[in-house]
Amino acid sequence: MSEQSGTASSRPETVAIIGVGLIGGSIAAAVKTRSIARTVIGVGRTPARLEPAVSRGWLDRVTTDVSAAAREADLVIFCTPVNRIAAGVREAAALCRPGTLITDAGSVKGSICEELSDGLPHGVEFIGSHPLAGSEKQGCEFADSNLLEGRVCVITPMESSTGPARDRLKQFWTRLGATVRELSPAAHDRALAETSHLPHVIAATLAATLSIENRPFAATGFRDTTRIASGDPDLWTAILLANADEVLRSLQKNEQITERFRTALESSDAESLKTLLNAAKSNRDALNTS
Amino acid sequence: MSEQSGTASSRPETVAIIGVGLIGGSIAAAVKTRSIARTVIGVGRTPARLEPAVSRGWLDRVTTDVSAAAREADLVIFCTPVNRIAAGVREAAALCRPGTLITDAGSVKGSICEELSDGLPHGVEFIGSHPLAGSEKQGCEFADSNLLEGRVCVITPMESSTGPARDRLKQFWTRLGATVRELSPAAHDRALAETSHLPHVIAATLAATLSIENRPFAATGFRDTTRIASGDPDLWTAILLANADEVLRSLQKNEQITERFRTALESSDAESLKTLLNAAKSNRDALNTS
Numbered sequence: 005m006s007e008q009s010g011t012a013s014s015r016p017e018t019v020a021i022i023g024v025g026l027i028g029g030s031i032a033a034a035v036k037t038r039s040i041a042r043t044v045i046g047v048g049r050t051p052a053r054l055e056p057a058v059s060r061g062w063l064d065r066v067t068t069d070v071s072a073a074a075r076e077a078d079l080v081i082f083c084t085p086v087n088r089i090a091a092g093v094r095e096a097a098a099l100c101r102p103g104t105l106i107t108d109a110g111s112v113k114g115s116i117c118e119e120l121s122d123g124l125p126h127g128v129e130f131i132g133s134h135p136l137a138g139s140e141k142q143g144c145e146f147a148d149s150n151l152l153e154g155r156v157c158v159i160t161p162m163e164s165s166t167g168p169a170r171d172r173l174k175q176f177w178t179r180l181g182a183t184v185r186e187l188s189p190a191a192h193d194r195a196l197a198e199t200s201h202l203p204h205v206i207a208a209t210l211a212a213t214l215s216i217e218n219r220p221f222a223a224t225g226f227r228d229t230t231r232i233a234s235g236d237p238d239l240w241t242a243i244l245l246a247n248a249d250e251v252l253r254s255l256q257k258n259e260q261i262t263e264r265f266r267t268a269l270e271s272s273d274a275e276s277l278k279t280l281l282n283a284a285k286s287n288r289d290a291l292n293t294s
Numbered sequence: 295m296s297e298q299s300g301t302a303s304s305r306p307e308t309v310a311i312i313g314v315g316l317i318g319g320s321i322a323a324a325v326k327t328r329s330i331a332r333t334v335i336g337v338g339r340t341p342a343r344l345e346p347a348v349s350r351g352w353l354d355r356v357t358t359d360v361s362a363a364a365r366e367a368d369l370v371i372f373c374t375p376v377n378r379i380a381a382g383v384r385e386a387a388a389l390c391r392p393g394t395l396i397t398d399a400g401s402v403k404g405s406i407c408e409e410l411s412d413g414l415p416h417g418v419e420f421i422g423s424h425p426l427a428g429s430e431k432q433g434c435e436f437a438d439s440n441l442l443e444g445r446v447c448v449i450t451p452m453e454s455s456t457g458p459a460r461d462r463l464k465q466f467w468t469r470l471g472a473t474v475r476e477l478s479p480a481a482h483d484r485a486l487a488e489t490s491h492l493p494h495v496i497a498a499t500l501a502a503t504l505s506i507e508n509r510p511f512a513a514t515g516f517r518d519t520t521r522i523a524s525g526d527p528d529l530w531t532a533i534l535l536a537n538a539d540e541v542l543r544s545l546q547k548n549e550q551i552t553e554r555f556r557t558a559l560e561s562s563d564a565e566s567l568k569t570l571l572n573a574a575k576s577n578r579d580a581l582n583t584s
Contacts, residue, residue, distance in 0.1 A: 136513040156510060185510065199512040203500060203519045205555050208574035210496050213548045214488060220446060220475065222489040222581055223426040225522045229493045232515045233578040237571035241564050248559045255556060258503045265495050266545060269538045274531050281527035284498035288523040291512055 016105075016176070018043040020077035022070055022092060024054050024063065026139055027109050028083030029147025032062040034180045037149040045073045057144045071099045074106075079176065081133075082108035087242040090119040093130055102127025105169050109135055111196060112246040113160045117189035121162050129169040132160040132189060134196070135182055140234040153181035158196075160189040197250035202258060204240055205251065207233040306395075306466070308333040310367035312360055312382060314344050314353065316429055317399045318373030319437025322352040324470045327439040335363045347434045361389040364396075369466065371423075372398040377532040380409040383420055392417025395459050399425055401486060402536040403450045407479035411452050419459040422450040422479060424486070425472060430524040443471035448486075450479040487540035492548060494530055495541065497523040 019035055021028045024046040032044050046054045046063035047070050054066045067073055074080050074096035082089045082096075089108045093116075097106060106128065110116055113132045120130040135157040139146065157177040161170050174184045187195065211233035214222060244251055261280070268276040309325055311318045314336040322334045336344045336353040337360050344356045357363055364370050364386035372379045372386075379398045383406075387396060396418065400406055403422045410420045425447040429436065447467040451460050464474045477485065501523035504512060534541055551570070558566040 136511060138513075138515070155513065158511070195508045195511045198504060198508050199516045202503065203516050205552075206496060206500050207515075207519050208571055209548055209551045209555060210493060211574040211578040212551050212570065213492065213544065214577055216580075218485045218488050219581060221426060221448070221485045223428075223445065225428070225497075226489045226493050227581060228518045228521050229497050230574075230578050230581075231518050233571075233574045234582075235571075235575070237568050237575055240571050241568045244559060244567060245562055245564060248562060252556065252559055254503065255552070255559075258499055259552070261499045261502050262495075262545070262549070265499060266542065269534060269542055269545075272535055272538060274535060277534060278527050278531045280502065281498055281523075281525075281530050284501040284520075284523045285525070285527055287504055288501040288520050290506075291509060291517060291520075292524075 015179075016041045016078035018045065018077045018079075020045045020047060020073035020080045021063075022047045022073070022080065022082045022096070023084035024048050024057055024066075024144045025083060025142055026144065026146050027135065027137070027151075028081070029057050029062065029144030030137070030149065030151035031081060031083070031109070031135075031180065032057055032144075033060070033147050033149035034152055036062050038179060038181075040176070040179050041079070043076075045076065047073045054144060057147065062147070062149075070096050074104070075099045075101065078104060079172075080104060080106045082106070082110070084108075085239050085242050086110040086112045086116065086246050090116050093120055094124075097124045097128045097130070100125065100128045104128050105172055106130045107133045107159075107173055109133060111200065111243045113158075113189040113192040115246050117160055117162055121164060129166060131162070131165050131169055131173050132192075133173065133177065134158045134160070134192060135177065136200075137182075140232055142236055150181070152177070155182050157182035157184050158187050158192050159184055160187055160192050162189070193247050193250050197247055197254045198257075201244060201247055201251045202254040204232055204235065205244065205255065206258070207231070208240075305469075306331045306368035306462075308335065308367045308369075310335045310337060310363035310370045311353075312337045312363070312370065312372045312386070313374035314338050314347055314356075314434045315373060315432055316434065316436050317425065317427070317441075318371070319347050319352065319434030320427070320439065320441035321371060321373065321399070321425075321470065322347055323350070323437050323439035324442055326352050328469060328471075330466070330469050331369070333366075335366065337363045344434060347437065352437070352439075360386050364394070365389045365391065368394060369462075370394060370396045372396070372400070374398075375529050375532050376400040376402045376406065376536050380406050383410055384414075387414045387418045387420070390415065390418045394418050395462055396420045397423045397449075397463055399423060401490065401533045403448075403479040403482040405536050407450055407452055411454060419456060421452070421455050421459055421463050422482075423463065423467065424448045424450070424482065425467065426490075427472075430522055432526055440471070442467070445472050447472035447474050448477050448482050449474055450477055450482050452479070483537050483540050487537055487544045488547075491534060491537055491541045492544040494522055494525065495534065495545065496548070497521070498530075
């Protein structure tokens with residue numbers, strides 16, 4: 005283990021990935037493919053499931069023991085469900101060497117970062133991350149070394165976060181091909197409620213609205229609009245509950261606009277309908293150029 | 295012009311396509327690529343825009359004159375906005391030869407079919423069609439000879455529709471690679487409200503909900519869920535108004551499910567949330583196997 009592993013410009017020698025599914029597997033793949041660390045340790049409850057990642061050279065070793073992996077690592081990344089991250093980080097941190105940086109890939113940041121804002125062993129830091137990449141698919145068999153390429157990765161430093169740890173984390177995600185943006189944990193949760201958690205609720209609601217007899221008439225538009233509703237219900241229950249206040253606020257904003265659509269439809273008001281559709285279109289089209 | 299053009303098993307000699315955008319252009323492309331008719335005439339208000347389709351051999355001729363094209367054709371297909379189809383069909387039908395079949399590609403069928411259920415010249419028939427293929431893109435430059443391959447095309451015969459005309463229409467779309475399903479115009483509008491028109495409203499509402507400052511955090515999930523909101527506001531205003539009652543009914547069903555999500559979020563009810571997400575997922579997953 006290098007003594008310089010804690011300095012700002014160094015690359016981690018050893019990365020431990022806790023939870024090697026789609027995201028964890030893709031991070032492992034990118035780290036090895038880009039030679040960002042010498043060793044990647046995968047931690048999972050069922051090591052046999054991680055064999056595909058081992059045989060492709062993305063993981064050097066697999067273990068069920070979070071603490072053992074944490075003890076060896078310069079960088080520990082939790083890719084577990086959001087409701088298991090904070091406790092897992094505490095458990096791992098207790099055995100980390102000073103200078104170890106811990107992060108995660110969870111879709112919610114406020115509750116996790118608050119829970120981890122103090123009480124970690126001296127010299128061990130946690131800063132939250134959220135790489136905005138994913139899929140309705142799960143499992144490391146769908147992992148892709150380019151999943152983060154060109155994507156945004158939000159990092160959410162706290163007041164207590166040190167400059168060097170922040171820089172190391174930023175460099176790590178940048179080397180994986182992501183564009184790093186910093187937000188406070190609360191600002192992250194506000195933004196993601198609107199861009200990811202509300203869309204999940206909306207897509208699920210639309211998918212649930214479809215009658216069985218109408219399935220043959222669901223074409224690409226319906227399929228695209230509801231694709232994310234195939235995401236894992238357990239993971240999404242945890243995400244939505246961890247950010248319920250912001251999701252409810254976004255839902256309320258959404259319902260006000262729905263109400264305008266309804267009023268326009270009820271009164272056959274072509275002008276209002278067109279205005280609403282134009283506003284939606286220009287908002288959506290703007291994403292194609294950003 | 296063949297005298298057999300009106301018989302059940304014959305292929306049309308001449309197809310006139312009124313409105314050569316994405317759908318009209320794709321139909322023209324498929325007709326020529328699969329040698330389904332000898333001649334395809336394109337009708338548009340700005341013939342210069344149809345030049346790409348002419349130079350690719352998808353249109354034999356272009357004209358601005360609906361009546362002249364209709365007079366020559368065995369099969370006339372209206373691919374114009376839904377609020378212009380019925381009047382266009384009446385205008386064309388007045389000059390069609392007996393035995394000519396007229397159809398359309400509109401997303402709403404009830405009002406159009408009702409308006410055209412009687413009063414057409416003797417021997418000229420209209421039966422509605424709706425190929426469930428499309429895109430948020432517009433214009434014949436995006437046309438694709440395989441757009442209908444493997445897609446469902448709904449045809450909506452009326453009580454007055456003759457067997458031979460129905461068979462000819464069914465054969466035509468089948469030859470283009472589509473799977474034909476018959477529905478009454480009213481049943482079509484009920485089904486499509488749920489599978490296409492409501493999703494458009496939902497996607498537009500979600501796109502309109504996004505704040506400008508949150509655009510950088512809109513990843514693939516948001517983009518997929520709102521893709522169809524980029525559709526043309528004029529076309530969609532006409533579609534939504536022409537099917538407003540059914541769209542409002544679907545919206546109400548959707549809002550009842552949204553209400554359940556809201557209640558579960560407000561009360562941090564993990565079990566209910568998971569039940570809702572599970573139902574949505576299994577409904578969505580079922581589309582992948584159908």
